[in-house]
Amino acid sequence: MMARAYKLGPLRKTVNAVIGGLLSQGLPVAGKTGFLLTTKGRKSGLDRTTPVNVVETGGERWLVSPYGIVGWVHNLRADGVARLRRGSTTETWEVEEADATTAAPVLRHYVRLLPVTAPFFDAKRGDPPEAFAAEADRHPVFRLARSGA
Structure with a gap:
């Protein structure tokens, strides 16, 4: 079975708005992994905000894109x-x-911690890290490092 494709439809927009409202009020969503991510739009330069989950593993914090690029x-x-x-x-x-190689164990941990995202991966929860490494190009992983800003 192939991984499900992500589509930002009306239901997902509504869910994101509800989760975003909860996070903006400081209420934890998905345990303590939920945050509002704000990035600078690469074309517009405007702030763009979306709910995300940050996971900790290997003594570091990671931002994972379970729904692709x-x-x-x-x-x-x-x-x-x-x-x-x-x-x-x-x-x-x-x-x-x-x-x-670095992303593989993070992706594996992410799917185990947040199983709602599992349908978007070809690799399954019990698969070895190598199965997740094969998906790293479709599910980018970013290491977070404190900024001087």
């Missing part, structure tokens, strides 16, 4: 700065995109 991925690739907010707390991070 979406707008915020393009924006991070162009600008390299992510602002993560929950409630009144905002953190600024510099990001570095991980290669497939």
Whole structure:
């Protein structure tokens, strides 16, 4: 069975708006992994905000795109700065995109931690990291590093 394709339809827009509202009020969503990610639009230069999940593994924090190469991925690739907010707390991070070998265990951890995203992956929860490495080009992973900004 092939992974499901992501489509930002009316239902997903509504869910994102509800989750975004909860996160903006400081309420935890998906445990403590939910944040509002703000990036600078690569074409418009305007701020773009979307709910995301940040996972911790290997002593580091990671931003994963479970739904593929979406707008915020393009924006991070162009600008390299992510602002993560929950409630009144905002953190600024510099990001570095991980290669497939580095991304594999992060993707595996992500699918195990947030199983709602599993249908968007060909690799399954119990698969070895190599199966997730094969998906790294479709599910970008970014390491978060504290920014001096």
